[in-house]
Amino acid sequence: MSKLEDIVSLCKRRGFIFxxxxxxxGMAGTWDFGPLGVTLKKKIMDAWWEFFVExxxxxxxxxxAIIMNPRTWVASGHVATFADPLVECKECKSRFRAxxxxxxxxxxxxTEEFLATHTKCPVxxxxxxxxxxxxxxxxxxxxxxxxxxxxxxxxxxxxxxIAYLRPETAQGIFTNxxxxxxxxxPNLPFGIAQQGKAFRNEISPRDxxxxxxxxxxxxxxxxxxxxxxxxxxxxxxxxxxxxxxxxIGLPANHLxxxxxxxxxxxxxxxxxxxxxFDYPNGxxxxxxxxxxxxFDLSNIARESGKSMDYRDKVTGExxxxxxxxxxxxxxxxxxxxxxxxxxxxxxxGEKRIVLKLAENLAPYRFCVSPLLKNKPELVxxxxxxxxQIRKKYGNVTWDDSGNIGKRYRxxxxxxxxxxxxxxxxxxxxxxxxxxxxxxxxQTRIKIADL
Ligand code: GAP
Numbered sequence: 328m329s330k331l332e333d334i335v336s337l338c339k340r341r342g343f344i345f346x347x348x349x350x351x352x353g354m355a356g357t358w359d360f361g362p363l364g365v366t367l368k369k370k371i372m373d374a375w376w377e378f379f380v381e382x383x384x385x386x387x388x389x390x391x392a393i394i395m396n397p398r399t400w401v402a403s404g405h406v407a408t409f410a411d412p413l414v415e416c417k418e419c420k421s422r423f424r425a426x427x428x429x430x431x432x433x434x435x436x437x438t439e440e441f442l443a444t445h446t447k448c449p450v451x452x453x454x455x456x457x458x459x460x461x462x463x464x465x466x467x468x469x470x471x472x473x474x475x476x477x478x479x480x481x482x483x484x485x486x487x488x489i490a491y492l493r494p495e496t497a498q499g500i501f502t503n504x505x506x507x508x509x510x511x512x513p514n515l516p517f518g519i520a521q522q523g524k525a526f527r528n529e530i531s532p533r534d535x536x537x538x539x540x541x542x543x544x545x546x547x548x549x550x551x552x553x554x555x556x557x558x559x560x561x562x563x564x565x566x567x568x569x570x571x572x573x574x575i576g577l578p579a580n581h582l583x584x585x586x587x588x589x590x591x592x593x594x595x596x597x598x599x600x601x602x603x604f605d606y607p608n609g610x611x612x613x614x615x616x617x618x619x620x621x622f623d624l625s626n627i628a629r630e631s632g633k634s635m636d637y638r639d640k641v642t643g644e645x646x647x648x649x650x651x652x653x654x655x656x657x658x659x660x661x662x663x664x665x666x667x668x669x670x671x672x673x674x675x676g677e678k679r680i681v682l683k684l685a686e687n688l689a690p691y692r693f694c695v696s697p698l699l700k701n702k703p704e705l706v707x708x709x710x711x712x713x714x715q716i717r718k719k720y721g722n723v724t725w726d727d728s729g730n731i732g733k734r735y736r737x738x739x740x741x742x743x744x745x746x747x748x749x750x751x752x753x754x755x756x757x758x759x760x761x762x763x764x765x766x767x768x769q770t771r772i773k774i775a776d777l
């Protein structure tokens with residue numbers, strides 16, 4: 328098994344992540360977070376919010392609607408350009424993203440360029456391709472009552488009622504820029520942050536939670552004076568490293584920056600640096616840092632007829648701010664955290680799987696258990712200790728299943744840093760055994776010192 332398969336298996340076995348709609352055989356590109364996964368995910372998102380919003384004076388949060396006025400996606404350019412190159416095998420009818428199955432080509436590949444790569448179909452092995460077609464990745468839906476499209480009038484009404492599930496959270500920020508300026512009066516530079524779901528009808532979802540049809544993004548639009556974009560881009564780049572390495576604990580040598588060439592950049596970007604992470608199956612984009620210029624605000628001004636101008640409080644100068652955007656997918660960060668933490672070693676001659684999660688991210692910080700569950704005096708004492716630690720730290724779990732060795736293995740697999748065990752000595756001297764997940768060392772500690 329590859330390390331990724333081991334992680335997928337651990338996630339299902341221990342309740343981190345299940346395939347979406349598992350009971351019906353799944354739904355490609357969707358995943359459900361289980362009890363432990365949702366806790367870890369929330370801790371990652373909270374760490375981001377704390378670092379980029381709550382601990383700063385220049386950042387403000389919003390939580391915008393997922394379904395937005397469709398004009399949003401016309402102004403943003405997503406209706407016209409948010410498309411992947413789709414290619415179909417004429418033999419077996421399988422469909423692929425051309426740039427993902429052929430080497431050395433980009434998203435802007437033409438049919439001739441693709442055919443020249445002589446790529447074989449990954450499913451049937453033949454080389455008989457249809458033309459490259461651009462496939463818009465936005466999910467569409469209808470707002471309001473949906474009538475059968477059996478008359479010309481109904482068809483027209485249906486077309487008018489089309490709305491999209493947002494493909495990026497960013498537009499919920501841009502469309503609220505004016506509201507924030509008019510209510511908070513922030514000084515430039517300032518940022519607006521948002522966390523939430525984004526939807527993309529990916530042609531080939533793959534690599535577990537790395538490429539999903541429904542994902543969660545954490546994005547900031549950082550508004551700056553046009554002539555200061557380069558210095559702010561650099562500051563934002565450093566901040567991303569600080570967050571990923573110091574707060575989340577990703578190893579610096581697994582992170583690589585990649586300056587995206589013009590032909591591969593999104594339509595709105597004049598400069599993009601992708602942060603690539605060494606995942607178990609190879610390096611993939613973890614997040615992007617883009618200079619979006621005044622592209623979005625200018626387009627919104629044009630489409631809505633409303634001014635997006637900012638008046639500088641010191642100089643009185645009036646202009647549309649430019650934007651630096653760090654954008655990260657929660658699932659990709661989640662997988663980076665898991666692949667960093669996942670390790671295997673040997674304890675007492677037996678293979679052990681251990682998630683070496685940082686204390687601030689581990690779903691449970693402590694596990695409390697009585698040595699034997701059929702001894703009421705031990706259980707009662709353990710409950711007292713459990714309540715005491717829970718009051719202090721919140722996320723504590725109770726485990727009295729199986730023998731103590733099995734409990735340790737289970738807690739190692741879910742990444743609980745410390746196991747606290749109550750035994751007969753506890754009843755005598757009020758001390759407990761504290762067992763460390765990473766070293767497996769056991770120390771005797773007074774309950775009062777826990
Ligand atoms: N607002 C800018 C934007 O959306 P992007 O590069 O398309 O830019 C930003 O997406 C980040 O969102 C990516 O770096 C990745 O972390 C995450 N992301 C995008 N598409 C994803 C998908 N299909 N599955 C999981 N994460 C995705």
